[in-house]
Amino acid sequence: ATPMSVMVGVGKAAEAGVLIRNGEALQTASKITAMVLDKTGTITLGAPKVTSIHLVHAKEKDRVLELAASLEAGSEHPLAMSIVESAQEQGLSLSSVKNFKAIAGHGVEGVVEGKELLFGNEKLMRDHSVNVNGAVDVAQQMAAEANTPMYFAVDGVLAAIIAVSDPIKEDSIEAIKRLQKNGIKVVMLTGDNRATAKAVANKVGITEFFAEVLPEDKSDKVAELQMQGEVVGMTGDGINDAPALALANVGFAIGTGTDVAIESADITLMRGSLHGLADAIAVSKATLRNIK
Ligand code: ADP
Numbered sequence: 341a342t343p344m345s346v347m348v349g350v351g352k353a354a355e356a357g358v359l360i361r362n363g364e365a366l367q368t369a370s371k372i373t374a375m376v377l378d379k380t381g382t383i384t385l386g387a388p389k390v391t392s393i394h395l396v397h398a399k400e401k402d403r404v405l406e407l408a409a410s411l412e413a414g415s416e417h418p419l420a421m422s423i424v425e426s427a428q429e430q431g432l433s434l435s436s437v438k439n440f441k442a443i444a445g446h447g448v449e450g451v452v453e454g455k456e457l458l459f460g461n462e463k464l465m466r467d468h469s470v471n472v473n474g475a476v477d478v479a480q481q482m483a484a485e486a487n488t489p490m491y492f493a494v495d496g497v498l499a500a501i502i503a504v505s506d507p508i509k510e511d512s513i514e515a516i517k518r519l520q521k522n523g524i525k526v527v528m529l530t531g532d533n534r535a536t537a538k539a540v541a542n543k544v545g546i547t548e549f550f551a552e553v554l555p556e557d558k559s560d561k562v563a564e565l566q567m568q569g570e571v572v573g574m575t576g577d578g579i580n581d582a583p584a585l586a587l588a589n590v591g592f593a594i595g596t597g598t599d600v601a602i603e604s605a606d607i608t609l610m611r612g613s614l615h616g617l618a619d620a621i622a623v624s625k626a627t628l629r630n631i632k
């Protein structure tokens with residue numbers, strides 16, 4: 341395309357809240373055959389809320405929330421923020437945490453009031469030999485309803501499972517349908533567990549998804565699709581997504597996402613809506629048509 345037609349295209353896209361950082365991305369967007377979407381914060385709002393607390397070996401929900409929130413106060417993960425917010429809403433006071441450690445894709449650990457706390461997914465529990473027998477059914481049920489079950493252990497014993505729900509953005513279903521109507525294969529990628537991922541994918545009409553993907557493995561999925569001959573668009577909001585955004589043929593960042601994601605992407609969706617994807621592709625097609 342001529343520099344002039346690219347400039348016009350970039351301007352058109354900007355009107356739709358789609359910021360295109362380089363002209364090449366605008367020209368490649370129309371050739372995308374597969375769109376990879378991160379789940380949390382991309383398809384969903386990324387603002388999870390605690391929906392229920394199921395006690396296993398603990399006696400009081402408030403006590404569980406108090407300890408869990410004290411631990412999570414040191415984390416910037418959206419799941420962590422939902423726990424801290426919930427504790428604040430209950431008027432609970434938090435204690436300080438020692439030896440805090442975040443384990444990417446698994447959860448967090450630390451010491452609060454002299455107790456060794458672990459908080460995260462089932463894998464985190466298994467890695468620390470915490471017995472989860474008898475709780476897996478409850479967690480599965482939570483996940484089937486599109487909640488993310490978080491396991492909470494105190495001194496090596498499973499205390500409770502906290503269910504957190506992250507609502508799907510109101511226009512994600514429509515926006516995904518638009519991509520599919522354009523003949524684009526839509527794939528969802530998430531670090532979340534399989535059952536939750538499946539429930540969310542079903543709700544938004546995505547049949548192909550990969551769950552329990554570790555942060556360092558997200559870009560491998562993009563590479564795999566490229567090796568299958570796909571021209572890959574990747575859309576994400578998190579630090580986790582940055583390498584995949586950089587590797588994709590066109591990277592799309594959610595405007596409300598992390599700076600690292602925005603810097604790694606070619607295009608930023610300022611409105612956070614996934615409609616920006618089909619909008620960008622439409623502008624790209626129009627731009628290329630103009631120069632023929
Ligand atoms: P994503 O952002 O794609 O859902 P992550 O790789 O950030 O995936 O996290 C994967 C899983 O690890 C989460 O679904 C959760 O079960 C667990 N996890 C990660 N960080 C935390 C945290 N701070 N507190 C509790 N669990 C966490």
Ligand code: MG
Nearest residue numbers: 378380381578
């Ligand atoms: Mg995300």
